[in-house]
Amino acid sequence: MQRERLVVIVVYDGVQMLDVVGPAEVFATAARHLVDGGGYRVRIVSGDGQSVRSDSGLRLDVDGPLAEQVDPVDTVLVAGGRGCHVAAESAELLAALDDVGRCARRRGSVCTGAFVIAAAGWLTGRAATTHWMAGGRLAREHPDVRVSPDRIFIQDGDVFTSGGASAGMDLALALVEADHDAALARGVARELVLFLQRPGSQSQFSARMEHAIPAKSPLRTVIDEVVADPAADHRLSVMAERARISERHLGRLFAEQMHTTPGRFVERVRVDFACGHLEQTDLGHAAIAARSGFGNEETMRRAFARVLDLSPAEYRRRFQTTRRIPAQHQEKR
Known part of the structure; x- marks a missing residue:
């Protein structure tokens, strides 16, 4: 039986709920489709282990602090949201990301979570994307990152970044396909009524509306x-x-x-x-x-x-x- 993959999603005050629950639902749905093991287990963590309030006002309980994550982490994703810039200044959170990121098989962000992982040094010298409205700011604040704000998601080495909130689900589908096969990703997309491959790119929004x-x-x-x-x-x-x-x-x-x-x-x-x-x-x-x-x-x-x-x-x-x-x-x- 294949080993269960642990996916850790990092949250903070001001996080966007869809950035969290979207990818979580994709991984959970994939796990239900896998009858021979090799599924996914999702943990939601914050920097201090305390529950957070999302940018929509909803409170989100967490499974503990990121720094106390003891199980081997397969994938760590930092969610985006209006609180990303404050989170990017948290020395405690960045230190924990540095520790966990060095041990995880792959790392990444959803939407404006790119600001947090850029502050953690994960994007230095790499290509990355984020929400099209935030691409300019990411490029200005982190000139050592090659920002392409019109992409749905980008992989550069073991680091993955995605565009808007719903693009986090596109990214999660791509990770499921990479771990298993297109048939599983197709089944998950069908159950969640998602595009297996979204037509176009963020440029259909950003080029006209930036x-x-x-x-x-x-x-x-x-x-x-x-x-x-x-x-x-x-x-x-x-x-x-x-x-x-x-x-x-x-x-x-x-x-x-x-x-x-x-x-x-x-x-x-x-x-x-x-x-x-x-x-x-x-x-x-x-x-x-x-x-x-x-x-x-x-x-x-x-x-x-x-x-x-x-x-x-x-x-x-x-x-x-x-x-x-x-x-x-x-x-x-």
Whole structure:
């Protein structure tokens, strides 16, 4: 009989309940499906062992303090929530994470729990994601982390990070599949009425909504068109014509309202689009470059180096899903 895997979920005052119960339900459901052992046991712990109050006001009892976890830990996940920044300043919690993290087989975070594990040093020099609204702050506060806030989840070595709260369930499903097989993950997803592989990525939210663009801003139409069709002609002159303003004024609006340039915004959207194809399809790099608006592989490679500090080939090796969609079934978007 296979050994039961212990999953420890770390909470604190201001934690988001879905970040906790979502992954917990995935692991618990997987355990019910496993009749030959090798299941999961979930423990909820806090830094001091005291119950916590979630950011919705609900109180959550815990199984004890993180530092007194004596059983071998397979997986430790830090949940996110509005209290993550205070938790990231807790010396007691960070010290306990350091101890447990060095012993666990794998480590990670759900949503803004990335701020806590970054403070613990787990993300230094690694690629990571978090909620799309918090990606900019994570990158500013931890410049040694390669932040991609548009991904559903990212694995870098033994460290896993996920995007928004519901993405924690996507991550848990991926961990279940890695431990067992796609059939089990599929059964869990079916029972919980989840996507086994969520279509798209956080970029469908972040690229359009990362900044609060005024309702009457000429940028709204321009940005929507770039996100809807990254491969279209999005030269500065063309975008300015669509917005019915001068190129100089368009550049000024991007700087003021998006904190970037038109060219860098278009490049980022195209990289996001290409990442999705690299993760989820068997298409060759030349085809992906064409669909994403880069024109050729070399242009795409240079863009990846600037935005992600990775080549497309390296990105695919790291993040390609085991549930790829064959190229012949891919329709050009």
